[in-house]
Amino acid sequence: MSKRAVDAVFQALFLLSDVRFLLRETAPGHDLDEGQKERAATTLEKVKRQIAILEEELVR
Numbered sequence: 001m002s003k004r005a006v007d008a009v010f011q012a013l014f015l016l017s018d019v020r021f022l023l024r025e026t027a028p029g030h031d032l033d034e035g036q037k038e039r040a041a042t043t044l045e046k047v048k049r050q051i052a053i054l055e056e057e058l059v060r
Helices: 003-025 034-059
Strands: none
Touching: 003 034
């Protein structure tokens, strides 16, 4: 596995931890306000970029 792939795994995990923290902040109903929704969307886009890197490095 390349260093780039390993870095992408760790970065994706850190980003998913941010999403987990957001969900903990909004428990139990998980009703996100506009700022939280924007933060979640931005974070998930970053996760998608890390997954794309993993696909490039490991699958293709």
